[in-house]
Amino acid sequence: MSEHGDQVPGYRMIRMEALPDAPAAALADVEAWQARKAYPNVLGGGGPVFGVAEELETGGWQIISLFSSSYPQGSRDTLAMTFRERARDAGDAGDTAAQQEWQRNAERLDWEALNELTVLGRRFRIVRGDQFIRMGPTGPEPPRPSDPDPAKVGHGHEYRGRTKGFVIDPFTPTGMSEGILRMELLSLVQAPGTAPSAVRKDSLRAVETHPGGVLLPAEFTAAEFSDGHWAPRQMTNASPQGSRDTLTTYLRVMAPVMEKLDDETRAEYGRLADRIDDERCDEIVIDGCRTRIVRVERLVRVGPDGPESPRPSDPDPELPTAVQEEQLREEGVFDEYRVLNEEETEQRRVAEEQAKEFLRLFEEQRRRREAAEEA
Template identity: 85%
Template sequence: MSEQGDQVPGYRMIRMAALQDAPAAALADVEAWQARTTHPDVLGGGGPVFGVAEELEAGGWRIVSLFSGSYPQGARDSMAMSFRERARSAEDAGDRETQREWLRNAERLDWEALDELTVLGRRFRIVRGDQFIRMGPTGPEPPRPSDPDPAKAGHGHEYRGRTKGFVIDPFTPTGMSEGILRMELLSLVHAPGSAPEGVRRDALQALETHPGGVLLPAEFTAAELSDGHWAPTQLTNASPQGSRDTLTTYLRVMAPVMEELDEETRAEYGRLADRMDAERCDELVVDGCRTRIVRVERLVRVGPDGPEGPRPSDPDPELPTAVQEKRLREEGVFDEYRVLNEEETEQRRLADEQSKEFLRLFEEQRRRRDEAEGA
């Protein structure tokens, strides 16, 4: 099945297929359909995210990095890192010419904010994804039973997720529910007055330049209900357990130092973290505020030349690494012989004390989890 029949371009295709031969996929499709009833509203989920993709000879673009950075520069840095990894492989194989070509392009990225490069005949691009959250009467949608969640408490970082290596190809068949969701998301655009004019203008233009799209594997975040609104409180994780671990680390390690908690509140936060570890629950009440682990859908728009890159209106405040280092050196930040003034000395002292406290609490958390797993 296609979006408008069999004559539309491949990048606009939404091919839906029965999933009876794949029980796990069929279950996921049923849950996606049920979510339309339990959480019928689809809202923006915290701004765009960016990753790196490589064009494949056979068609489509394979994601070669994590896909969670809020700014394009983070993805450019990941592209440079990927090039250096390929340079090391070329060096190990004794191919000096290939090694030099990868390194030359990695160094370009250190100095230039480039969103696409062709290296040795292979095209790489910074790819943009929109995030969405389903909402219902009780709030945002939590993880679904079919969402992969294999890691034990404290080990969410060990699950690398399904995004790296995922191929962005609209021609790949999908289940009925995902296909319908793709059609819904592709038509969404900011209402007049709901976003800065440049953001709305770019979104309207994307409807024309990148009318197709692909859903990436879902990721997860923690969101807090405050003043009647739910807002994400962390970057996305590849699994629900990754988000739980991020939240429990905040409760045990970050909050006591950053919020200067008293001993009673520290103990209460610790009990909440223990409960989340033990029950693998997806909701807590912290200081009277509901905090929930939330499922995040991510859509990459696709046009005739492949996936969409960064838009002019996307925030891009970070500089390439070499440019940033040069600027800091010019400002004297790296001058080890510069005498600090009184305010800078006090700031450094406080930072050192915070660092020591963070390390102590991290060690306490590690020891607690080791003891729990050894029991």
């Protein structure tokens, strides 16, 4: 099935097919349809996210990184690291020419903010994705029963998710519910007055330049209801347990130090973290505010030349690593003989004390979880 019949380009097609031979996929499609009723509104889920993709000879673009950078530069740094890894592999294989080519392009990324490179005939691109959350009368949509959640408590970071290795190819068949959601999301643009003019202009342009799209595997975050609205309080994770673990780490480790909690509040936060661990619950009240593990949909727009790159209006405040290092050296940050002033000395002392406390609380949490697993 497609928007305008069978003669439209592949990147504009949305092929919806029943999935009778895939029970898990069929169940996920049913849950997605049910979510349309319980959480009928689709809202922006924060700013864009970025990842790295490599064009495949067989068609489509394969994601070769985690798709979680808030700014394009984070993905450029990941691409430079990928090139260095391939340079090492080429060197181990005795291919000196390939090793030098990979290394040369890695060093180029250290100095230049590039969103696409071709190396040894292979195309690589920094890819942009939009985030969305379903909202209903009770708030944002929590994880669905069919969402993978295999990690044990405290081991959410070990589940790397389904995004790395995912192929961005609009021609791949999808279930009915996902296909309808793709059509809904592809039609969304920034409404007048909801974003700066440059952001809205880029949003409108993307509908023309990249009219197709693909949904990435969903991710998860913790959102807090405060001052009459829901807002995310952490980066996304590949699984609900990853978000629960991030939340309990905040309660046991980060908040006591960063917020300078008193002993009573520390104890209360610890009890909340214990409850999250024991019940693997997806909603809890912290300081009178509802906090919920929320499902985040992510859409990559696709045009005739592949997935969308960063837009001109996307925040991109970070510098390439070599440029940043050069600036810091000019400012004397790396001068080991520079005498710190009184304010800098105090800042360093406070930072060292915080680091020691973080390490102590991390170790305390690790021992607690190891004891729970043994029990």
